[in-house]
Every structure is written in C-alpha cells, then in structure tokens.
Amino acid sequence: MKTFNNKNFCLMLFSIAAITLLASCKKSFLDRDPQGTYTSDTYPYPKGSGPFDSEIFATYDILRSYDASGSGFIAATGIRSDDADKGSTPTDGPTSLEMDNFNITTSNVLANDLWRGYFNIVNKSNIVLDKVAKDLDPGTPAESKVFAEAEAKFLRGYAYFMLVRLFGRVPLIDKVFDDPVAQSNVAQSEPAATYTLIESDLQFAGTNLPLSWDPSKFPGRATRGAANGLLAKVYLTRQNWAAAQSAANLVITSQQYNLSTPYDDIFKETGENSKESVFEIQATANLTEKRSFGSQFASIQGVRGTGIWNLGWGFNIPSPQLEGTYETGDPRKARTILYAGGTSVFGEVVPTGLPNTRYNHKVHSNPATRNALLDNFSYWMNIRILRYADVLLMYAEAANEVGGTANTTAALDALNSVRKRARGTTPGILPDITVTDQAQLREIIRHERRVELAMEHERFFDLVRWGIAGQVLQNAGKNFVTGKHELLPIPFAQIEISKGVLKQNFGY
Template identity: 70%
Template structure:
C-alpha cells in the first residue's frame, strides 16, 4: 500500500466521542487503524457517506472492553462447558462467579455488559437521529438509507446480546437527551425486543451493500445482516425464516469455506472468504494498543519472558477436549497445550498455570516481533463465520424435515475440516431426525469451539441445565439462563427496573 497521511476521526468531528473504525484494506504486516482517513479519501471516502463520523463510534464500541473483551468472554464462553475460567485459581472473583454460576447482581461483568451494549444502542440511535435531522439538500437519499441500515445493524446486534444476556431490558429506539433518562425506562418483554431486532436487521439486509470496496474492509454488509438475522430466527426456533435468511448468505456467493481451518484464526486469515463479520483491531510499531482490542490478550498464555502473552483466562475444558472425533484437526487448532507446539511451530513450555489455552486467540510470533509487543492488540475478533451460517441452515433444515439439505450442508463443513484425509470425519448419512439433530449440535460445538456460541446454543436448545450440571457447574434451570440485572442499574432506576427470577 502507498504511504498515507492520516486524518483521525477525532479531527473530523470533535463533538462525537470514540470515532474509530471503518479504515482501509490491509495485509498481514501493513495495517492501518480504522477511523483514519487517507489523503485520497478525506473528508469521506467514495462509496461511503457523510455519516461516517457517527458510524465510526459504533465500530469503536464493538472493540471496547465491555462489548467484546473480558465481560463478553466471561458471559459467552466461561459460562459454557467448553471453557474453564483459567488464569490462577483465585484470580478475578467476577470470572469465578461466571464459571461456577454463583453470579450476583453486584458482579461487575454484568454491569459492564449492560453499559457496553446500551452504549452501542445509543451510538446507533445517534446515527439515526443525525440522518433524520440532516437538513442538507446535497445528502442523497441513497447515502441516508445506507447509513440507516448500518446503524440499525449495530442496534440489532446490541439488543440481541442484551436480550440473550438479561432477558427483559429497556427498549430505547431514540436518543435520550437526559443521561439519567435511560434509568427510568421500564423493561420490555423479550418478544418486543426481538420484534425490534428483526425489523432492524430486515432493513439492514435490504439496504446494506453486498460487498464494500477493499478500503472499507470490516464494514457490515448484507451478509452480516442476514447472517445475524438467521441467528435471531434460530434462537426463537423460527426454522423456516432461519433457513431463508441463511440461504441469502449462502446464495450471495460472497463467502465460502475455501479458507483452511488452520488459517482462519491467524492474522493472515482475517477478513477471509470465511469471514462475515469480525471486529477490526490494529496495532503498529508506534501505536501498539490504542486502536486495538484486548480480546486476545486476556486469553493469551500466562507465562514468563517471551511466553508472557496475556492473562490466561478462558481455557478449553476437558469436556471440550473429549468432544472431538478421533483425528479431527480442528482440535489442535482450538486447544493450545502446555508442552505442545503452536500452529506457528513454537515449542510451548510445560508447567504453565493451565494445561490448555485458547489456540484461536494465539497470535503469531512474527507479528509480536514486528510490533515489539506480546499482548496481541492487533488480533481481530471473529463474531460471525460462514461455517456458522451453513450449520444454522443445516439445523433449521433438519427441524423442518429437509434431511437432504441438512446432510448436504453438514458435509460442506466436515469436508473442509477433513481436508485430503480419507480416514477421519466420515460423511454423515443418518436420516433419523432426532439422531441427526444431535450430530449437527456436536458439529456446531467442535467447529465453533471457543467462539462465543456454545452457551447461547445450550440455552436455545433447552439443555443448558443438564449439560452444564454434568460439567460440574452450579447451574440452576430457570435462573441461570440469564444474568442478573446489575444492582447498579436497579439502584439508579429507583424501582423502575426489576430483578430477574432467582437473583
């Protein structure tokens, strides 16, 4: 890439906080922060629009600590049977509560998740308000609609996380000028939240571009909206609608399973044909952390010297280890063993605080050496992969009795996993609906292991209680499917908000 003179989004609009995202295309070692314009694209790049300065705030919130780092990891992964807390036994009481289901309303992770995702909702509403109040006759209707679609994608994502985490939450679809006003909005039932999510994603899917120019790598497109919509539908067991939304992604021919599984999660696998939506993170030699994400760092190997790579949280469990079929290469790409060898050929020291670490969050030594930093703030966060959409289609097809379609989509994922081998991961031919359901569920587990899906899958399948209890967790059915409403928010509301059952 040519040399760039950079203009930060802060210089473009000082009134909008946290305007970091959307940047230019990048390769393995040539990385530029999102939210910085080039001399070719200032004041806003062709193909984008005048609302970027507000949309950037949404992308910035997505990589924040509260939305996609430690509280997120704790809620979506450590609570599942795929992961244990990790780190050291006494480290971080909040994570211990997540792991053991001794969660209280004063758990700081709960409050962080609440604040972070409502911040995303608020930033999205700000974009929508700017579009609605824009008096400029030079702003095209096309630019307005596209920006509205992008903002509604983020609002839908924020609310989808909130409703799955907390159940009843306040429905806020406009900008509240009084900072205290949010605390006085009563909770809506999940059905009303899901109705807004579906409406937002339907609009986004109809009006976002199918693809963006390479300079806008990472921006949400039609595939992200339809893929998330498929997940929203399948969570509610709206099987036919889930199939249709997933099929929109599959039929777009934008994505495929051509990226080898071993490559997807490394730096050179970012934004590949497999990627539908991932949080963009950047580090450079001169700016190591400001424009990045701490996602990989909090899961990095907890060691010493060159193996002091992070906090060591969210480690694969023995239950996950046992879930793989014999010879499945996805196991080695998911579980990094102390005393083993990394995907980059590194000899991992024995005697680390934990016997296993999340291999998918392990950065390359090449990048560590080039950035002169061990903590991997440049690692993107994969939130939606094509294989996830294919498996959602397979699951929905099976539930609607379309066995042939279910088997065909399942085979696509297994074929990529087995590679050239003829001795592992045989093609599934089971046609019994109940048996095939269990096979598809196991396939989701191993294909998407440590990727934020397992806990929510267990809950929507209605089996979280027995599965997590069997894994030794203190899960109480009818209570622990949701987190408690944070005590801080209950106090601020002065009785407007009410606590979830059992807390």
Template identity: 60%
Template sequence: MRFLYKKIRNYGLTLALAVVASVFPACKDFLDRDPQGEYTEDTYPYPQGAGPYDQFLFAVYSELRDFDVHSLSFIAVTSIRSDDADKGSTPSDGGSNAIDMDNFPVTVNNGYANAMWEGYYNLITRTNIAIDQIQNNEAIEASPEVKVQSEAEARFMRAYAYFMLVRTYGRVPLITEVFDDPAAQSNVPQNNPAEIYAQIENDLQFAAANLPASWDPLFIGRATSGAANGMLAKVYLTQRKWSQALGAANMVIMSGQYDLSTPYDRIFREEGENSRESVFEVQATASRTFPETNGVQYAPIQGVRGAGVWNLGWGWNTPSAALAAAYEPGDPRRARTILFTSTTTEANEGLTIYGEKTPLGLPNPRYNHKVYTNPARRTAIGSQGGWWMNVRILRYADVVLMYAEAANEMGQTQEALDKLEMVRARARNGNPDILPPVTTASQTELREAIRRERRVELGMEHDRFFDLVRWGIAREALHAAGKTNFNENRDVLLPIPQNQIDISRGVLTQNPGY
C-alpha cells in the same frame, strides 16, 4: 445506566480521519499495516456511497473495541459460563466476579454483568446518535440512497447489541431514540423479550435490504447485507422460527460472497482475517507507535500466562476437558482450537501452530489456540499482547450449520446432510480416514450430529452457552462438565445488575431467582 447523550451532536471530520484507518484498515497484512490517521480533508475517500455520516458510524464501530463490549465481560458471559471453557489463570484470579461466572450463581452485584450492560447500552446509544443525525441533521447534505444505507449500517449494529442483551438478561429497556435528559434515559422500564426480538428483526430486515453485498477494500469490515442476513438467521434460530432462519441463511449462501475455501488452520491467524469465511468481525490493528490504541483487549485476556517470551496474556478462558473430549478421532480442529501445553520435554509435545514448544509448568494445561498470535507479528510490533487480533463474530461455517439445523427441523433431511457435509469436508482437508460423512435419515440422530458439529467447529467462539440454552439442554451439559451449581430456573439469564436497578430508582426489576 452510564450513557452518551444527545448533547454529543457532532463528532467532526477530525474524528473520522483519526479512526478510519484503524476501524477499517485497507491492508490487514500482519507485517505491513498502514500508519493511522493519514487522510486529509482533500484526500478522504467516500467509495460506494460512504461519506458524510461516517463520522457517526465510525464512532459506533470504534465502540465495538471497547473493553466492556468485546473484552473481559464478553468473554466471561459468553464463554466462561459454558461447558466449553473454564476461567483459567490461577484459582483466585478475578475474585468472585470471575469465579461466579465459571460455576454460578452470578450475583446481582457482579462487576462483569454490570460492565456488559453498560458497554452494550453505550453501543446502542452511539447507534441511536448516528440514526438521529442521519434522519434529522439538515446541515448534512446526502442523497436519499446514502441516507438509507447509512441508517441500515447503524441499525445492524443496534440489532446486534440488543441481540446480545436479550439473550443475556432477558427483559431489557428498548431505547431507539436519543434522550436530552440523562435521567429520562436511565428510567426506561424493561420490555419483554418478544418486543426486543421484534425490534431486532425489524432492524436486521432493514439492514439486509439496504446494505451493500460488499465494500471497497478500504472499508473492509463494514456491515454488509450478508452480515445482516446471517445475524437474522441466528435471531430466528434462537426463537425456533425454522422457516425464516432457513430463508435468511440461504440469502447468505446464495449471495456468492462467502465460501469455505479458507483452511480451518488459517481462519484464526492474523493473515486469515476478513477471509472468504468472514461474515462479520470486529476490526483491530496495531503498530509500534500505537500497539494498543487501535486494538481490542480480546486476545491478551486469553493469551498464555507465563514468563518472559511466554508472558502473552492473562491466561483466562481456557478450553475445558469436556471440549477436549468432544472431538472425533483425528479431527484437526481440536489441535487448532486447543493449545495443549507441555508436560514432558519431548520435542513433539505442546507445540503451537508456529512450532514453538511451550515451557513446562504453565498454570493451565490448555489455552485458546484460536487467539494465539504470530511471533513475527509480536516482534514487528514490539508487543506481546495481541491487541491487533480481530474478533470473529460471525463465520460462514456458522451460517451453513444454521441452515442445516433449520432444514433438519423442517424435515428437509438431504438439505441438512448436504450442508453438514460441507463443513465436515473442509475440516477433513482431503483426509478420507477421518470425519466420515453423516448419512443418517433419523431426524433425532441428525439433530445430535449437527449440534456436535456446531460445538467442535465453533469451539471457543462464544456461541456454545446460547446454543445450550436455546436447545434446552444447558443443565444437562453444564452439570456433566462439573458446573453443578447451574440452576436452569435462574442461570439461563444473568441478573439485572443491582447498580442499574439503583440508578433507575427501582424502575428496573430483577430476573427470577436472584
């Protein structure tokens, strides 16, 4: 495993000043971003308890934008493997690494599987460094309250990283300390998933109890108690702990920090970042001077693949025909999620959310509309890429639907119906002729309705594959979508990367079926 080690003891105030504006931009207006790194030692602010440990915490947040954490491998593992997306681009683009993610099996030498492993363990190492500094660096003066809050922030990030790893690989090494010896860290044996989940729950419970409900606007995007409880709800739901999931989701709902007032059309635009809908998202920004440095290569990988002004990205992770067919008649979320490209010269066909008509002959009939960038922003930055687009990790609608699912499984039918209707009402946007309220009293029918709603509400947002696995219907859904190589005895988890097994000298062992 490629890690950072304990010899990295002090990132210094210089790093903090360099990344604060890019990690937590005070203003996310897509045409007016503040220049990066303009604070000085005299003006650097510490609002709401932030302060002496920010240099280590910002290093953690910066890692969220790493290519191996929320770019290519993340997209391939969480989305392309599902029935909602195909690889896209051209048939051979990406070679076997990409093709195998699309229709299985993923080999033990797959480069994306190895990159994701390394990316998330590097994120964990940075969280462990931050926690080590908070707990043991006596040279840093801080109140007990600041220490606890800072540790909670780091532990939220560690929990998120382990949640991604355990859902992706199953048995993974549990590392909660900083190693002086690189060889020792590379030879930690795997823990079973129950042990990993126990650590995730412990970290998130600590984070939920000790993080603030909100931050000063300067630090928008930092982890909150709502983010911790929302993530905890998903962790519980994955383990079918319905009562705990209901309680954690309810903590988010009752916090008063979030609502569904942001129109669905707006959530995914640049100006919709960090809205009342946002529970947690990876922060990215750009300027003419720094078009990529402070961003993430998430939108560019999925951007329309074309020429000239339509050369917006790689064209990967394209919405599938199965997803396109999943929406109810008239559901406006379909057009906001899927950019259908032009097949004729008719003026009203193949339009983006900004009214541009796509050209004929693009490589794919559909692209991810949720990552489509504002043309005015492209002009302002002088870049086609879209590195400035935030990555939505957890939305309030997701939390509301998790509550609905848990309530239904516990026999609380009306509670489940009420929460389901909240999401459908926002999508309906005042149009009484579409998306009628669900009224069934059948637990089985309501379960199916909630599952369908999760699919269309959260389409292309990286939950679908994990949902299929935890519901036990991955084989059925993936085979129906044409991904017939999927084997439920093997492909619910990725293989442990052979490179990591080799580095560990056989301490790590392979998953079944590989």
C-alpha cells in the same frame, strides 16, 4: 514477515475537526492506518460512504471496547459454557470465577460492563439514526443515508440481540433522549418486544446494506450477508425454523462467502476478513500505536507464562469436556486447544510448568507479528463474530427442523461441506454424514456446531436455546440452576441509577 490486506477503516471514535489528511498506506501490517481515519484519497468521505461516518465509526469503536468484548464477553459466552473453564490462577479473577461456577452476584462487575457496553452501542446507533432522519441537506447522497440507516440498525440489532440473550427483560430504547435521566428511567420490555425490534432492524439492514464494501478501504463494515446471517441466528433462537433457513440461504446464495480458507488459517492474522468471514470486529496495531486501536480479547485469553510466553492473562481455557468431544483425528482439536508442552500452529514449542495445561489456540498470535511490534499481548487480533461455517450449520439445523426429504438432503449437504473442509486432505476421518432420522441428525448437527465453533462464544447460547443448559452444565460440574442462570442478573448499579425502575431477574 508476511503482508496482508491493509485495514485503513478503523472503527474508532474521532473528531471531524481533527481529521488529518494522511498519505496513502503501504500494505505492511505495521503500516496500516487506524481504521476510521480518512486518507487523502477518501476525504471528506469515501465513495459509497457518507457524512454520517463519524457517528458510525464511533459505534463500531465500542464493539472492540473492554465493556463489549473484554472479560465480560469472554466470561458470559465462554466461561459459563461447558467448553471452557476460568483458567489463570485459582485466586485470579473472582468475578470470572462467579460466572464459571454460577455463583453470580448482582454486583458482578463483568455483568455491569456488558450492560454498559451494549447499551452504549444502542445509544450511538440511535444517534446515527437521529442524524439521518434530521438531515435535510439536498446535497447528501440518498445512498449514504440508506447505508447509514442500515448500518446503524445492524449494530443496534446486534447489541440488543446480545442484551436480550444476556439479561432477558431490558429497556427498549429506540430514540435519542434529550434528558439522560429520562432514558435511565425507561422500564424493561418483555423479550418478545425486544426481538420484534431486533428482527425489524436486521431485516432492514439485510435488504439495504451493500453485498460488500471495498476491502481496501472498509474491511469489517457490516454487509447484507452479516445482517442476514445474524438474522438467521435470531430466528433460530426463537425456533422460527423456516425463517432461519431462508435468512441463512440468502447468505449462502449471495456468493460472497465460501469455505476455501483452511481451518488452520481462519484464526491467523492472515486469515482476517477472508472468504470465511461474515462479520468480525476489527483491530490493528503498529509500532507507534500498539493498543489504542485494538482489543484485549486475545490478550485476556493468551498463554500465561513468563518471558516470551507472557502472552496474556490465561483466562477461558478449553475444558476437559470439550477436549473429549472430538471425533478421532479431527484436526480442529489441535487448532482449538493449545497444550503446554505442545506445538503451536506457528511451530513454537509451548513450555511446561504453566498455570494451566490448555489454552485457547484460536486467539494465539503469530510470533513474527509479536516480534515486529515488540509487544506480546495481541491487541491487533480481530474477533470473529460470524463465520460462514456457522451460517451453513444454522442452515442445516433449520432445514432439519423444517423436515421433509428435500430439506434433509439440503441439511446434509450443508453439514458435510463443513466436515469436508475440516478433514482437508486427510483420508479416513470425519466421513460424510448419511443419517436421515430427524432426531439423530439434530444431535449430529449440534455436535458439529460444538466442535466447529468451539471457543467462539456460541456454545452457552446454543445450550440455552436448545433447552438443555441445565442438564449439560450440571453434568459438567457447574452450579447451574434451571430457570435462573440462563440469564445474568440485572446489575445492581443499573437498578440504582434507574431509582428502582429496573426490576431484578428471577432468582437473584
């Protein structure tokens, strides 16, 4: 089995009192330490990090929890879109089916999972910020305090960006409450106020986070590029085109990222934290701890079969609409859609007779890793949250909307760099785009986002921010109601906890 970068920064909740001094790690995947565990070389805390690590790691840990990146995340970002269907068997996953058909009730447990997961990240981030603000120890390195504040604000900004897109009006909680009951009774704020906090948090993070962390110690920690890339997406969502272009350009000119990773390799275990990666949620496993430090993200979407092909639940399968949208010969189609009876990127022949004919190829793990770990369920697979190609396409979209000859040229350059990587060495496919008409180029960029980022939790949010969700999703046969289904319902369980302070979204 191939080896690749050690991940000994594990983003998991742990007690400082229980820290074990570990020997230095080998490079083998199976020997990777759980991220967030100190080693004899990094105790009491690594250079460039600091005494706030336990709270920061606890916050990262929630990112890969079931509430934040499990079935709810997959259903809300993927199954609701026209790129995916529920999958699995007809009677399996009724709450995911509600998402697929837009028959979503206020008691949908997946919506409640998302609410809890992202507010948990908000609360943990606030704990970090509170600890930093109250730290008067003259021995605390100033750099550690700045990095901790920036990292916590990045995580809080990400969590609130998810919450405002999922639910619209949400409580704005930016401090630690001594009384948990009081925190449960915070009224909802308008989205504009939430976006103001998100932008402020990400601006601070984008200025104060490091350009990079030591990859041998801290792969996956938020960087300046991650903050500015996410900020670009926030600005795009609010149609602040010039600011989006500027934020994306900060990532591009940082020289930290490039498109050197072949598209086929991005989603393999060996492609984790590559030059393509701007931010991804970390996961790992070994023979002793196969799932404790991992995520169910890949398993929920894995091929649903028997024996060696019992790889997961089979949810979130590529739709016929996605299947038909690729240009002739586009290699990204084969890397995105794994067909029953077809061949995987690792050379396996997929059996026929499965519950579904298509599965998400981007979450398919290496059989060598499965065999080595004696586990089929791929908890060790990282979750790609923000890729460099996404940043380039955001830049292209923003530049085209700003307009002008120079910006059109810049948009085409960014767009065509993504297409060039996709076509690889295959001649005659995915030719460079030369269209300069703004409206036509807008549609081309939108299409490129769809095929480049297919099955990567972007499509539904893109449709909503473009204002075309109703038209597109109704055409795909979904029961989408414009003015209602752009948002999930406020979970009834949360309204009960708030004693009626929280108010339901329109139409529910």
